[in-house]
Amino acid sequence: MNTSGHAAADARAAAAGLRLRPFRGLRYVPERVGSLAAVTSPPYDVVVRPDGLLHLESADPHNIVRLILPQAITAGTRHRKAAVTLDRWIAEGVLAADPEPALYVYEQYGDGILQRGIIGALELTTPDEGVVLPHEDVMPHVVEDRAALMRTTAANLEPLLLTYPGDGDGAATVVERTVEREPLLATTTEDGFQHRLWSVTDPAELAAVATDLARHQALIADGHHRWATYLRLRDEHRAPGPWNYGLVLLIDTVRYPLRVRAIHRLLNRLPVADALTAVGDAFRVRRLDGPLPAALDALGSAAAEGNAFLLAGDGAFHLLDRPDRDLLARTIRTDRPEAWRTLDATVLHSTLLDHVWHIPDAPEEIAYIHDTQAAVEQAERRGGTAVLMHPVREEVVRDLARQGVTMPRKSTSFGPKPATGLVLRSLALD
Numbered sequence: 173m174n175t176s177g178h179a180a181a182d183a184r185a186a187a188a189g190l191r192l193r194p195f196r197g198l199r200y201v202p203e204r205v206g207s208l209a210a211v212t213s214p215p216y217d218v219v220v221r222p223d224g225l226l227h228l229e230s231a232d233p234h235n236i237v238r239l240i241l242p243q244a245i246t247a248g249t250r251h252r253k254a255a256v257t258l259d260r261w262i263a264e265g266v267l268a269a270d271p272e273p274a275l276y277v278y279e280q281y282g283d284g285i286l287q288r289g290i291i292g293a294l295e296l297t298t299p300d301e302g303v304v305l306p307h308e309d310v311m312p313h314v315v316e317d318r319a320a321l322m323r324t325t326a327a328n329l330e331p332l333l334l335t336y337p338g339d340g341d342g343a344a345t346v347v348e349r350t351v352e353r354e355p356l357l358a359t360t361t362e363d364g365f366q367h368r369l370w371s372v373t374d375p376a377e378l379a380a381v382a383t384d385l386a387r388h389q390a391l392i393a394d395g396h397h398r399w400a401t402y403l404r405l406r407d408e409h410r411a412p413g414p415w416n417y418g419l420v421l422l423i424d425t426v427r428y429p430l431r432v433r434a435i436h437r438l439l440n441r442l443p444v445a446d447a448l449t450a451v452g453d454a455f456r457v458r459r460l461d462g463p464l465p466a467a468l469d470a471l472g473s474a475a476a477e478g479n480a481f482l483l484a485g486d487g488a489f490h491l492l493d494r495p496d497r498d499l500l501a502r503t504i505r506t507d508r509p510e511a512w513r514t515l516d517a518t519v520l521h522s523t524l525l526d527h528v529w530h531i532p533d534a535p536e537e538i539a540y541i542h543d544t545q546a547a548v549e550q551a552e553r554r555g556g557t558a559v560l561m562h563p564v565r566e567e568v569v570r571d572l573a574r575q576g577v578t579m580p581r582k583s584t585s586f587g588p589k590p591a592t593g594l595v596l597r598s599l600a601l602d
Contacts, residue, residue, distance in 0.1 A: 188303045189386035192292035193417055194273035198596040204266045206232045208359035212593040215330055216240040218542055234266050236593030240329050251324040258325050269601050274371035276595055277350040280588050282365030287428045288347050291331055293417035296406050303389050305573035308396045309581040318401040326599045328419035330592040332395030338424030342384025346377045367591055391570050393586035414602035421590050434561035435582040436547040438539040440554055444486040447557045450528050454496050460489040475562035479519045482560035485551030503527045511568055516561055517583040540582045
């Protein structure tokens with residue numbers, strides 16, 4: 173473990189710390205929409221397209237997906253369409269700004285999980301400052317697309333999900349006291365999760381939150397591309413102002429631990445038979461004919477002993493484990509910590525995708541899918557291969573992030589993720 177790196181990161185974080193600013197939230201007016209649940213959406217990169225996109229668009233004509241994933245022939249047209257739609261909804265009273273700046277306490281409950289956190293406009297910092305810790309790489313074309321959308325709409329349409337290890341003071345006290353009050357809104361989305369939102373405007377409570385958060389650093393749990401987008405847009409606007417801040421949800425994971433799940437890969441152009449032929453004896457390969465839950469249990473058992481993957485798409489499951497050690501030594505870079513070199517995502521990308529299957533990490537070749545069943549079904553429908561992954565432990569993610577080591581992109585899925593559409597941030601209001 174790089175203890176000197178940890179100490180340096182902690183020192184930088186202590187010097188700067190998290191600075192969360194109140195903002196005038198832009199929210200749906202309940203009387204102008206069918207229901208709050210019908211206008212929400214998962215984060216943009218979780219929406220399964222095209223089926224999920226069409227489902228959300230048909231749920232309500234004002235569903236937030238029309239802003240975060242606008243549909244048009246060209247990118248420029250898509251982004252302008254979102255900006256026009258946002259302006260029209262504000263003019264028509266579908267969306268309205270709260271009367272004064274606030275921080276927002278947000279609660280989700282469902283599937284046995286209670287999650288509470290604070291939404292606000294976070295002052296942006298560079299990786300060198302060690303205040304906000306990314307743990308995954310990003311793809312430039314995705315950052316460019318998100319930047320163009322934010323630039324054109326002048327809005328943060330959905331919060332990033334950040335975590336920090338709280339100690340029960342300040343912010344935690346404010347959160348617990350706030351949830352005893354009547355919420356601004358309450359709704360239950362179709363996944364069964366209940367959502368509630370409160371505003372915090374009392375100067376003493378805002379000061380308590382600020383003092384507490386100034387002692388902490390945060391890990392990006394979800395939203396690396398949007399964080400990179402925030403930094404890009406801040407650099408484009410040199411003068412101090414609203415572009416120096418970005419919309420985030422901060423979760424104290426000591427009080428409210430998140431679930432860490434895997435993100436699966438769909439290899440659009442590689443049939444399972446070809447994938448297995450190429451693997452040869454580089455991995456041990458076993459065919460599993462049982463149902464998906466049993467196959468995932470087998471994957472979990474194998475992953476406890478080393479790198480393991482589950483291939484699907486031909487009506488069966490194929491467990492790959494016990495990779496050839498010489499092959500790993502030849503294909504994985506040696507200038508990274510052992511914890512990085514042994515990640516399943518590292519082995520998948522460096523060894524299988526790059527060396528065995530020769531598949532570039534491009535959108536037409538690889539799709540990233542959060543839902544396990546959806547990954548299997550799409551692979552079978554397209555004649556491709558789903559590579560099902562086992563999740564990484566949160567402590568591994570945080571330890572690598574504190575060392576300044578990023579994991580292969582889409583290595584983890586922290587959740588539950590905040591619903592998009594409950595509160596937006598318009599930079600024109602800041």
